[in-house]
Amino acid sequence: MTEAKKTPLLDELEKGPWPSFVTEIKKAAANSPSAQDLLGQLELSYEDKRGHWKHGGLVGVMGYGGGVIGRYSDIPEQFPNVEMFHTIRLNQPSGWYYNTKALRQICDLWEKYGSGLTNLHGSTGDLVLLGTRTENLQPFFDEVSNLEEHPFDLGGSGSNLRTPSCCAGPARCEFALIDTTDLCHDLTNEFQDYLHRPMWPYKSKIKISGCPNDCVASIARSDFSIQGTWRDDIKIDQEAVRAYVAEGFDIQGLVIDKCPTKCMSWDGNELTIDNANCTRCMHCINKMCKALRPGDDRGATILIGGKAPILQGAMMGWVIIPFMKLEPPYTELKEFLEKAWEWWDENGKTRERIGELILRLGMRNFLRAVGLEPVPQMVNAPRANPFFFWWPEETVQD
Amino acid sequence: MAQARTDIGPPLYKDMLPPICKENYGKWRYHEIIKPGVLVHVSETGAKLYTVRAGSPRLVSIQFIREICDLADKYCGGYLRFTSRHNVEFLVSEEANVEPLLAELAAKKIPVGGTGNSITNIVHTQGWVHCHTPATDASGIVKSVMDELFEYFTTMKLPAKLRIALACCLNMCGAVHCSDIAILGIHRTVPKIDHENLHKMCEIPTLTASCPTAAIRPNPKLKSIDIKADRCMYCGNCYTMCPSVQIIDPKNDAVSIWVGGKISNSRIGPRFSRLAIPFLPNNPPRWPEVVEAVKHLVEVWAANAQPGERMAEWIERISWEKFFEITGLPFTDKHIDDFTLAQTTFRCTTQFKW
Ligand code: HEM
Numbered sequence: 001m002t003e004a005k006k007t008p009l010l011d012e013l014e015k016g017p018w019p020s021f022v023t024e025i026k027k028a029a030a031n032s033p034s035a036q037d038l039l040g041q042l043e044l045s046y047e048d049k050r051g052h053w054k055h056g057g058l059v060g061v062m063g064y065g066g067g068v069i070g071r072y073s074d075i076p077e078q079f080p081n082v083e084m085f086h087t088i089r090l091n092q093p094s095g096w097y098y099n100t101k102a103l104r105q106i107c108d109l110w111e112k113y114g115s116g117l118t119n120l121h122g123s124t125g126d127l128v129l130l131g132t133r134t135e136n137l138q139p140f141f142d143e144v145s146n147l148e149e150h151p152f153d154l155g156g157s158g159s160n161l162r163t164p165s166c167c168a169g170p171a172r173c174e175f176a177l178i179d180t181t182d183l184c185h186d187l188t189n190e191f192q193d194y195l196h197r198p199m200w201p202y203k204s205k206i207k208i209s210g211c212p213n214d215c216v217a218s219i220a221r222s223d224f225s226i227q228g229t230w231r232d233d234i235k236i237d238q239e240a241v242r243a244y245v246a247e248g249f250d251i252q253g254l255v256i257d258k259c260p261t262k263c264m265s266w267d268g269n270e271l272t273i274d275n276a277n278c279t280r281c282m283h284c285i286n287k288m289c290k291a292l293r294p295g296d297d298r299g300a301t302i303l304i305g306g307k308a309p310i311l312q313g314a315m316m317g318w319v320i321i322p323f324m325k326l327e328p329p330y331t332e333l334k335e336f337l338e339k340a341w342e343w344w345d346e347n348g349k350t351r352e353r354i355g356e357l358i359l360r361l362g363m364r365n366f367l368r369a370v371g372l373e374p375v376p377q378m379v380n381a382p383r384a385n386p387f388f389f390w391w392p393e394e395t396v397q398d
Numbered sequence: 399m400a401q402a403r404t405d406i407g408p409p410l411y412k413d414m415l416p417p418i419c420k421e422n423y424g425k426w427r428y429h430e431i432i433k434p435g436v437l438v439h440v441s442e443t444g445a446k447l448y449t450v451r452a453g454s455p456r457l458v459s460i461q462f463i464r465e466i467c468d469l470a471d472k473y474c475g476g477y478l479r480f481t482s483r484h485n486v487e488f489l490v491s492e493e494a495n496v497e498p499l500l501a502e503l504a505a506k507k508i509p510v511g512g513t514g515n516s517i518t519n520i521v522h523t524q525g526w527v528h529c530h531t532p533a534t535d536a537s538g539i540v541k542s543v544m545d546e547l548f549e550y551f552t553t554m555k556l557p558a559k560l561r562i563a564l565a566c567c568l569n570m571c572g573a574v575h576c577s578d579i580a581i582l583g584i585h586r587t588v589p590k591i592d593h594e595n596l597h598k599m600c601e602i603p604t605l606t607a608s609c610p611t612a613a614i615r616p617n618p619k620l621k622s623i624d625i626k627a628d629r630c631m632y633c634g635n636c637y638t639m640c641p642s643v644q645i646i647d648p649k650n651d652a653v654s655i656w657v658g659g660k661i662s663n664s665r666i667g668p669r670f671s672r673l674a675i676p677f678l679p680n681n682p683p684r685w686p687e688v689v690e691a692v693k694h695l696v697e698v699w700a701a702n703a704q705p706g707e708r709m710a711e712w713i714e715r716i717s718w719e720k721f722f723e724i725t726g727l728p729f730t731d732k733h734i735d736d737f738t739l740a741q742t743t744f745r746c747t748t749q750f751k752w
């Protein structure tokens with residue numbers, strides 16, 4: 001094992017009340033030469049204020065194009081045990097629920113084949129295993145995918161469907177308006193091929209939240225954001241409302257005045273909601289969850305186009321399907337996704353996300369390709385600019 | 399050893415749920431925050447599920463995982479979950495187990511909190527620990543900031559929720575661009591070209607196409623490229639495509655701070671974070687300037703916001719001009735957008751404040 005180097009800068013990060021990642025690396029380093037060298041290389045990064053990882057490099061397991069991210073040190077002569085220090089992405093169970101048996105199995109295998117370091121979780125959602133050598137990838141995957149109980153598969157990386165993720169959902173949250181955990185599991189299985197074999201212009205992400213609180217940040221982090229919602233009236237338990245007020249809850253200040261559409265009123269005894277003007281923002285329900293519940297006509301809003309800044313600037317997903325019923329086997333949603341991906345695959349340039357492509361070619365072309373009708377819910381306001389296109393069949397052709 | 403089984407998909411979530419979650423799936427009625435970090439969900443059936451939320455450094459060892467598994471075995475029938483912000487949630491179905499679990503977590507110095515009007519765990523990326531393009535570290539800054547803001551994790555005394563996120567480069571693995579406070583590593587200089595090796599390692603058409611501002615031109619003479627310095631805004635995308643255009647520059651790489659973003663639709667809708675501080679130096683190991691700046695923003699907001707007002711709502715009420723006045727942050731040419739659609743951020747009304 002490489003001799004333990006002194007890490008005075010990193011040691012500073014073991015002070016203070018918040019749990020320290022340095023302590024975690026040190027714990028792993030007790031049994032793992034690569035975690036030991038990671039510590040040494042990181043200390044050097046702290047000295048000279050730069051990372052010491054080289055560019056990617058292709059590595060993987062048989063039959064898959066993604067799921068492993070190659071990582072090589074740019075100073076292997078100093079830190080031979082992190083000469084290779086690849087990342088493995090494991091596809092997490094929906095909602096990040098685990099039993100300890102499943103987690104312990106991963107720990108045992110990662111002790112055998114890797115550095116003993118992990119991310120719980122990466123921000124795409126996967127269970128991320130940090131640091132192994134090329135020759136360990138296949139044996140690790142052979143074992144992890146053959147576990148008798150709770151076998152794991154790889155997640156996505158590269159120009160493919162990235163590992164879908166979802167919020168806590170109906171298993172633990174009263175706000176869940178769709179079955180996020182089931183939908184996430186179902187879609188992940190349905191689209192295994194897209195997940196594991198990169199063949200698209202670039203990455204595509206799906207994230208699912210059970211309600212407009214959007215606990216998985218789907219609107220900002222995924223090309224396809226699915227958020228549970230409802231169409232009918234909010235259910236009010238007037239007794240429970242009165243109980244809140246009796247306990248001294250400031251219903252006027254904290255709920256009525258903060259309703260963005262000003263569609264609620266409180267006469268000291270009855271709470272009234274003008275549901276036709278409610279935009280289902282969730283505020284009042286969040287604040288008084290014992291008294292208010294979403295309606296029963298439930299489904300999801302689908303938003304499209306969310307992405308981070310590279311290339312053309314950051315975008316948030318926008319409404320593309322205001323309401324879709326979402327019940328197994330989720331056929332309508334799957335057909336929509338297939339059509340959208342097919343159009344993107346045919347028309348997209350390398351490294352162009354679907355939202356960027358829609359902006360480049362115009363939403364009217366996308367809507368036509370996937371068979372969606374334009375509706376006012378898709379825009380904040382109609383266009384102001386008078387340069388617009390007509391389809392040939394809409395004008396008189398000679 | 400057997401051959402790998404491919405495309406088996408993720409483990410089935412149903413096998414990972416404690417019995418109480420299976421029995422009350424879709425039947426939860428409401429929840430309450432009993433105290434910071436402890437939730438109770440109450441079902442239509444009357445069942446009660448307690449959740450104890452604990453912070454984690456996200457980068458954790460298998461030793462840590464085994465330790466929390468021991469706790470889950472002892473108090474939660476062997477079940478736990480993780481949140482989208484890297485917290486660990488212990489799912490406790492026996493009320494009597496809550497206090498002993500809290501006591502053991504305290505003894506192990508694993509902090510409990512992150513519920514209600516608090517700062518919860520900081521979503522972040524890999525940084526120098528494991529990525530090839532970072533302008534700064536991730537875990538080190540997060541640790542330093544959370545140490546300083548610790549009391550806001552373990553209490554619920556803020557006016558509303560506050561979400562902090564960090565990304566170590568403009569790739570922004572982690573949607574930092576919609577957070578109350580976002581910490582973002584930035585490069586500030588044009589990539590240095592290794593003309594010698596470029597044609598051996600990189601495809602020139604792909605490289606020129608990778609630049610969002612068309613700053614890159616082929617240089618046929620050198621079988622390489624040139625970068626028009628006045629067009630480059632240091633996004634690092636070319637470096638991602640080609641190691642021979644080195645963007646990392648330890649003398650100039652730095653940290654920027656963004657504010658007023660949010661994700662949820664609650665009250666005002668989702669919105670991007672906006673630039674508050676264009677430059678803070680990279681000062682490992684504890685980034686005192688960054689920690690100070692974040693703390694200042696939290697405290698100014700906490701002192702001025704109305705109850706229930708997120709950072710974005712507070713700023714919307716008082717206006718950006720007042721935001722810069724109250725925080726004492728200088729407004730510079732960096733704050734005025736000059737990328738695509740910049741003009742959508744310019745003011746087209748005579749209504750403004752002095
Ligand atoms: C130039 C384009 C990009 C490249 C080359 C790139 C590359 C990478 C690499 C190498 C990682 C793995 C880091 C590691 O685990 O060591 C990563 C992680 C990630 N990327 Fe990207 N990325 C790009 C753009 C984006 C964009 C635009 C987004 C978001 C919309 C994004 C979201 C993520 C997320 C969420 C992770 C997981 C981070 C984590 O583990 O916490 N990436 N990316």
Ligand code: HEM
Binds near residue numbers: 384385386
């Ligand atoms: C629904 C869309 C629009 C309508 C109905 C509209 C209508 C008009 C009218 C009636 C005038 C003449 C005013 C006058 O001098 O009596 C005008 C002038 C003008 N419009 Fe628009 N406009 C529209 C959109 C736009 C847009 C999108 C632009 C620019 C992108 C634009 C640029 C201008 C300019 C520059 C003038 C002044 C021309 C001059 O100097 O005389 N307009 N517009």
Ligand code: SF4
Binds near residue numbers: 211212
């Ligand atoms: S997104 Fe909604 S349903 Fe999902 S966990 Fe958050 S509050 Fe609950």
Ligand code: SF4
Binds near residue numbers: 263279280
């Ligand atoms: S959900 Fe939002 S918009 Fe609708 S009544 Fe409640 S606070 Fe108002």
Ligand code: SF4
Binds near residue numbers: 523565
């Ligand atoms: S934000 Fe940038 S530097 Fe950080 S992990 Fe993502 S790609 Fe790497």
Ligand code: SF4
Binds near residue numbers: 631
């Ligand atoms: S850093 Fe970005 S803007 Fe600058 S040359 Fe490279 S791709 Fe273009």
